[in-house]
Amino acid sequence: MFKHHLLLIYRNFKKNKGGFLINLIGLSAGLTCTLLIYLWVNDEMGIDRFHDDSIYQIAQNEHLTDGIQTVEGTPGILAETMAKEIPEVEIAVATSPSFWLGQSKVSANHKPAIKAAGKFASADFFKVFSFPLLVGNKNDVLRGTKTVVISETIAKKLFNSIDIVGKEMVWSNTEMQAENHATISGVFRDMGTNTSEKVDFLVSYDVLLGPDGNSGYRKWTNYGPNTYVVLKKDVQLSVFNSKIENYLSEKGVMNYTLFARPFAESYLYNKFENGKVSGGRIVYVRLFSLIAVFILIIACINFMNLSTAKASRRSKEVGVKKVLGAPRGSLILQYLSESMLLTLMAVFISLLLVELLLPQFNQITGKHLNLEFNGIFFISLASMTIFTGLLSGSYPALYLSGLKPVAALKGRLQLTAMAMFTRQGLVVFQFAFSAILIISVLIVYKQIEFVQQSNPGYNRENVVYFETNGALKNKINFVIDEVKKIDGVANVSSIDRELLGDLSFTLGEFDWEGRNHKEVIKFQRADVNVDLIETMGMEMSAGRSFSSQFISDTSKIIINEAGIKAMGLKNPIGKIFKLWGNEMQIIGVVKDFHFESFHRKVGPLFMRYKPKHTNRVMVKIKAGNIKSVLEALEDFHTRHNPAYTFDYKFLKHDYQAQYIAESRVAVLSRYFALLAILISGLGLFGMASFTAERRFKEIGIRKILGASDNNVIYMLLKDFTKPVLIALIVALPLGYLLSKNWLNSFAYRTDLKLWFFLVSGFLAFFIALVTVYFQAFRAAKMNLVETIKAD
Structure with a gap:
């Protein structure tokens, strides 16, 4: 019996080469995506899990x-x-x-x-x-x-x-x-x-x-x-x-x-709101896990739809078997065997594709993933294979095995309302998910663009920094004076730590006149040198910045706008800010700048003039002089500090590193959306091809009776555009809710505009339309004699 089933499967694949290839490509693509995400999720879930649970x-x-x-x-x-x-x-x-x-x-x-x-x-x-x-x-x-x-x-x-x-x-x-x-x-x-x-x-x-x-x-x-x-x-x-x-x-x-x-x-639950866990990396783990499942389901849907659509071609086979006494269970087993064999072939192809794609995938995700054929992987792969094979073959098996013998032998099958609804619903699901992915890709892209183009309150372009160490440690003024002499350097200053995300803070060890002591305020702090504000292109909203002309600036302080607002001060210049037992006079208010990412609101911050505490040299380079200045800096460092290599960083790269997770999500989402559309389009292409093939005779008669090519194209298009339009109606509000929820993780975010969703919906609809139009156009241009002869 098993040998008989294999023979039938082989003949069926050979007879329906187009459908076979579409299903194989769709399942292979879906399984490849799922395996890549599985490797990534498995790696994320395993971080720090080898330590003791206590x-x-x-x-x-x-x-x-x-x-x-x-x-x-x-x-x-x-x-x-x-x-x-x-x-x-x-x-x-x-x-x-x-x-x-x-x-x-x-x-x-x-x-x-x-x-x-x-x-x-x-x-x-x-x-x-x-x-x-x-x-x-x-x-x-x-x-x-x-x-x-x-x-x-x-x-x-x-x-x-x-x-x-x-x-x-x-x-x-x-x-x-x-x-x-x-x-x-x-x-x-x-x-x-x-x-x-x-x-x-x-x-x-x-x-x-x-x-x-x-x-x-x-x-x-x-x-x-x-x-x-x-x-x-x-x-x-x-x-x-x-x-x-x-x-x-x-x-x-x-x-x-x-x-x-x-x-x-x-590691996974690293985000808190008001003292409670609100997410973190686990959000992306769950997101990509769902994407993997849905993409695999989309691939399975193609198999379901194509198999049930071609039921008329296999109806006589079903009728003959039933007349000869074949039980329904035997037929179900046959069709499930067919889907399982196709899935096994797709799994083999997907393993080869994963091995080929892993280097690029690792580059995108920043990981070092590889295929390890251990027990856990084999269990996961087997589970994935069984799930895919049973899901893709379940509906066709139940549908075909349930055909009435008489109707099946005549080959005249009428789709029931439930069958039509199921098939249309599956198409709706496919394109709704694809449209949501397109919306997500666009929103993530627009937010990253917003972050990159927004003014963070300082100029991050053409700024490099390096640490003073070895022979240059504690010689910050000498280093700054020498670097200023380099041709192409616009300005130089120094700070005690990295400008982004590495500022220290203090809580409660400060005071000022009129303070409400019931309020609890947290201040970030930075020790800086003269010209730091000018070098970074920051702006003062009141007062002045530090200057070497004022020896007393060591007892002065500059506070940002957020700090002044939190303090409730009006006309702050000249007021005394008591810090750690010292009286510091406010000489300036710097406009808020983002020393943390756009995920968080700019908080209170003060700057102290402490040149001896600073060890990071910030160098603003004139446009077009980066290469020559870096060479000159390396030469200076080699001459004065030969025991240490010259290591520098671009401030722009630090800024972009704050959004590395979002950037990776943007790239991966783009690939996943493309894959979902490709698989959905393949299914729609196969369905349209088979529908046009079934209606060849009808098309020939209509054309003989005077129907134009456009009439025929319209007739075939409308059957497929309806479920796609319904999918968009479902996808747009869901996409809006998901996008809004993701954007809420940013304190500063792009606005959700109507055109984002209209463009995404139009793109999904256009892809579906072009896919179906190609088959409809071919059908409309068929030779009349061939269409009349069609079965």
């Missing part, structure tokens, strides 16, 4: 006047104190944020310094996190102020070996004011791609806390480090959270509440 990250809610902000930074001594005072905590670990040490420099054996990402980590780091140590004891590798643990790769680059415990390494970075000599106490295996933060070396956290106990990180009001805890068995998270909620207020720190969340969830 690890929790401590985060805190800042209760401000304008709402609750959730931040990961905590007091520097929180981990140490919680481990001592809270019995539910088994182990507590503190680490610095990754950007503190960022791309540091490490060297040894008098070799040139190399770049490496580092973090400060407390003594029990390797007891909490599951990073394998190749050399060293996890209980003591990070104890003391002079210990460092490095990765296998860094060890081999610096020493050509991993047997290096006790040897010395030098590391430096903008956070630390000098080169730091440390003793290597261990080597860990390189962190893989399944971790959210990858580092090359770990420095003992005791360096931050200081040997004398007077470090600022021992103050409860000093925030920044991340805190992780391992809870004892049988400790309920909800009970633990209730206990630690007001822990900081017990330490004299008001307006903050603590909570713990599973560390494994922090």
Whole structure:
């Protein structure tokens, strides 16, 4: 029987080559898309999941006047104190944020310094996190102020070996004011791609806390480090959270509440609104998972529609089998076998396509995905195959096996209202989803365009920056004076940290006359040099910027418009702003600029004139001089700081990096929308082709009776344009709601305009129209003799 089924399937595929190819291409494309998304989703879902489930990250809610902000930074001594005072905590670990040490420099054996990402980590780091140590004891590798643990790769680059415990390494970075000599106490295996933060070396956290106990990180009001805890068995998270909620207020720190969340969830659920999880990367995981499912369903719909549309060609086969006593179950099995075999062929093709497309897909997504034929993948692939085969073959199998023997033998099948409704509904679903994808692509594109073209409050074009280190550390004025002499440099200044997303903040350690102390305000801060505002093209709305002509500017302060508004000050110039016990006079108000992404509103910020604190040189280059200036900067750096390579960044690239997730979504959505339209168009093409073929005789008679080519084209077009129009009526409001919901994640966003939806709808309709028109035109131009002879 199985051999008989295979023979029938082969004959059917051979007889209907067009439909077979359309179905094979559609299913292959759908499965390829689904497999690529599966690999991406599987990778996202696996980030940080290899650690112990009992690890929790401590985060805190800042209760401000304008709402609750959730931040990961905590007091520097929180981990140490919680481990001592809270019995539910088994182990507590503190680490610095990754950007503190960022791309540091490490060297040894008098070799040139190399770049490496580092973090400060407390003594029990390797007891909490599951990073394998190749050399060293996890209980003591990070104890003391002079210990460092490095990765296998860094060890081999610096020493050509991993047997290096006790040897010395030098590391430096903008956070630390000098080169730091440390003793290597261990080597860990390189962190893989399944971790959210990858580092090359770990420095003992005791360096931050200081040997004398007077470090600022021992103050409860000093925030920044991340805190992780391992809870004892049988400790309920909800009970633990209730206990630690007001822990900081017990330490004299008001307006903050603590909570713990599973560390494994922090990567995917990283967005909060008013203290509650509101999304994050998980949104895109869910979105692309749905897109994969829907694209696969669209491909299955093509098989359903084409199979049921060609039912008349197979009706005699069904009739004969039923007359000879074939049970319905046998017929269902035959047609499901047909869809399963086609699906298996599509799976084989899709695996080849995935292997070919993965390099490009990795480039778009920024990942390192590859096909690994392990047990989990085979189970997922088998599930995908069975789902596709059964779904695509289910309706045709039920429909064909349910045909009446007499009607089937005569080959005169009349579609029931339910069958017509089902087929039309499937077409509506296909094009509704395709139209929604087109709308989404356009909205994402317009928002990215809005972000790129909007004025962030500073000029990001032709601005490069670099850090002063090594021989140039603490020589910021010398560096600026020398860089100004370079031909093609428009202006130069410096700042203590990266301009975008790396500003420090303070909460509550300031005051001014008339302040309402019931209001809780958070200020970002930046220490700057003279000409920073001018170099960056920022604008003053009142007062003046810092100037080297005024020696007293070290006791002055500049506040942005958002800060002045939050303070409720009118005529702020000359007013006193008390900061950390010092009286600072407001000399200027700078217009708001986006030091964070457009996802968040511009918040209060102040600038202090602290040249000695600055270590990032901001260079504004005249148009057309970028190459020559960069060469001159590298030459200057090589002459004055030969031990370090010259590393620089473009501010424009930093700005674009803030929207890397949205940019990737835009690119992927564009491909997915194109694929959905292609598969839907293939199905419509096949349906139109078969419908025209079935009505050849009718077309010939109509033309003999005087019908023009246009009459024939119109007759065939109207049957297919109706469901497409219905699909657009369904898709436009759904597309609007989805687009509005996505745009709400931006504090500053483009307006949703009517033409966005009209253009998207017209494009979907136009593609469908052209697809059907091609077949209708061919049918209208058929030879009359051939149309009359048609069966």
